[in-house]
Amino acid sequence: MATSERSSDLQITSSHDRQKNSDDAPDIWVAMSYHVIVIGGSFAGLSAALQLARARRRVLILDSGKPRNRFAQFSQGFFGHDGQSPSAILANARSQLLSYGTVSFAEDLATHAAKSDEEYIITAASGTVHTASEGDLHPD
Numbered sequence: 666m667a668t669s670e671r672s673s674d675l676q677i678t679s680s681h682d683r684q685k686n687s688d689d690a691p692d693i694w695v696a697m698s699y700h701v702i703v704i705g706g707s708f709a710g711l712s713a714a715l716q717l718a719r720a721r722r723r724v725l726i727l728d729s730g731k732p733r734n735r736f737a738q739f740s741q742g743f744f745g746h747d748g749q750s751p752s753a754i755l756a757n758a759r760s761q762l763l764s765y766g767t768v769s770f771a772e773d774l775a776t777h778a779a780k781s782d783e784e785y786i787i788t789a790a791s792g793t794v795h796t797a798s799e800g801d802l803h804p805d
């Protein structure tokens with residue numbers, strides 16, 4: 666499904682955004698609502714997302730997969746990672762990040778951003794619409 670659909674209490678977006686209620690529940694999917702959508706999942710975006718995950722925020726990282734150092738075979742001068750390939754560093758960082766249950770990652774290009782009174786609305790090249798809202802933060 667390419668676009669979001671809303672009824673009074675149900676929002677259906679893409680498969681990335683869907684979360685089943687429980688194993689026993691009927692096949693009804695409810696939307697995952699994010700606190701933050703990070704656009705760009707390379708060194709800067711993953712660093713930001715890690716701090717947000719540590720702060721228990723629900724985070725979606727949208728990344729089009731073109732880090733600027735993708736042409737470099739090895740990374741140099743990055744403490745603890747000297748001599749590793751940039752793609753290996755990113756893959757490791759992404760895997761560590763995805764161990765946080767509140768983090769999702771989607772390979773897509775953000776093409777449009779808007780803000781309503783309630784939420785931020787990000788449209789991606791695939792046609793998927795993602796939303797984020799500062800409300801409903803974790804109580805603890």
Ligand SMILES: Cc1cc2nc3c(=O)[nH]c(=O)nc-3n(C[C@H](O)[C@H](O)[C@H](O)COP(=O)(O)OP(=O)(O)OC[C@H]3O[C@@H](n4cnc5c(N)ncnc54)[C@H](O)[C@@H]3O)c2cc1C
Pocket residue numbers: 704705706707708709710727728729730731732733734735736737739740741742743773774775776
């Ligand atoms: C050839 C080269 C070699 C380098 N070697 C080293 C080195 O050895 N050591 C070192 O410390 N630094 C090196 N650097 C610098 C390092 O690559 C950068 O500092 C680092 O990549 C910056 O990270 P970033 O997250 O800001 O940006 P980027 O790595 O450029 O990442 C931006 C990400 O955002 C995504 N994106 C952009 N727009 C959108 C959108 N609209 N929707 C979704 N996703 C989007 C891109 O696809 C990309 O994945 C090198 C750079 C280059 C060019």
